[in-house]
Amino acid sequence: MIPDFNNMIPELHYYIHRKCTPNWKIDANVIPFIDITYVIDGKAEYNIGGHIYTVKKGDLICIPQNTYRAAVNIPEDLMECYSTNIFLRDQFGQEARLPLPIISHIGIIPRLISRFHEIHEEWLQRDFGYMLKIRGILCLILYQISNLILNENHLSQEDPRIKNSIRYMSMHYQDPLTIDLMARQFHLHPVYYGSLFREAMGMTFKQYLISLRLNYAENMLKSGEYSVSEVALQCGFSDIFYFSKLFKEKKGIPPSGMFPPERRKKKEDTILLPGGKEE
Known part of the structure; x- marks a missing residue:
C-alpha cells in the first residue's frame, strides 16, 4: 500500500552538491534530520545503522531521522551527489516518516537532476522568499522519488x-x-x-x-x-x-x-x- 504523502511538509536544513575528494568522509554521528542523497557518479561506502552499503551512480539514499550514519570515499571512483538534509512534518506540525528504502537504485533521471539544480541555484542566490521556493521544489522531488519507488504503475503512466x-x-x-x-x-x-x-x-x-x-x-x-x-x-x-x-x-x-x-x-x-x- 502506497503511503499518503498529501500532508507532508518538507523543510530544508542543509544542501550540498558534493564532489568528493580522495580524503572525503562523513564522521560517525546520529543525524537529527532525514538525509536524502542522490548519487550521480562514482561510488562511496556508507555505514547506516550499523550496516555497510556500497552506493553507486544512480542510487538514491534515504537515511531516516535519528539514525547512525558514517561514510568514506572509494578513492579510485570518486562520488558526486546531491545531498539534502530535511525535516519532515505533517500539517499539524508532527514529525513524519518518509517510508522509502534506505537504498534504491533509480538510475539517472534528468528531470530529477534538474530539480536538484533548481535547489542549488536558490540555495546559493538566497533571493526574496527562497526558502518558500525551495520547499516547493522539495515537494516535487519527494513526489518524483516516491512515484518512482512506490508506485507500481508509474512506468505505464509515463505513456x-x-x-x-x-x-x-x-x-x-x-x-x-x-x-x-x-x-x-x-x-x-x-x-x-x-x-x-x-x-x-x-x-x-x-x-x-x-x-x-x-x-x-x-x-x-x-x-x-x-x-x-x-x-x-x-x-x-x-x-x-x-x-x-x-x-x-x-x-x-x-x-x-x-x-x-x-x-x-x-x-x-x-x-x-x-x-x-x-x-
Whole structure:
C-alpha cells in the first residue's frame, strides 16, 4: 500500500552538491534530520545503522531521522551527489516518516537532476522568499522519488498517450467523452486503448471519467456558489437523479451535504427522488 504523502511538509536544513575528494568522509554521528542523497557518479561506502552499503551512480539514499550514519570515499571512483538534509512534518506540525528504502537504485533521471539544480541555484542566490521556493521544489522531488519507488504503475503512466488523455479529460470532463472518441485521437483500437488506460490508471476509462467528474462536482459544491442542478449539468451529468445517487454512493453523503455550513438550504437545492422523498 502506497503511503499518503498529501500532508507532508518538507523543510530544508542543509544542501550540498558534493564532489568528493580522495580524503572525503562523513564522521560517525546520529543525524537529527532525514538525509536524502542522490548519487550521480562514482561510488562511496556508507555505514547506516550499523550496516555497510556500497552506493553507486544512480542510487538514491534515504537515511531516516535519528539514525547512525558514517561514510568514506572509494578513492579510485570518486562520488558526486546531491545531498539534502530535511525535516519532515505533517500539517499539524508532527514529525513524519518518509517510508522509502534506505537504498534504491533509480538510475539517472534528468528531470530529477534538474530539480536538484533548481535547489542549488536558490540555495546559493538566497533571493526574496527562497526558502518558500525551495520547499516547493522539495515537494516535487519527494513526489518524483516516491512515484518512482512506490508506485507500481508509474512506468505505464509515463505513456504519452495516457498522459495526454488525462490532460484532455481534465479540460473536457463535462463533454460527452467516450472511449471510442479518445481511442481515435491516438489512432488506436478502442479495446487496446481501454487496456492501456486500465493498466496505467488501475481503473477503466469510464470509472476514471466518473471519478474525475465527481471530484469536480465536490469542489463546486463546497464553494456554495452553485445549486446541485447546476453542478450536475456542468460536470457532465444530464440526469440529476443519477448524479445525486452516484454522488452519495461514491462520496458517502448527498451532494447538498457538501455545501458550506453558512449556506442556508434553498429550494433549488432540494431534489425529489422517486417516491417523493427529498434527497
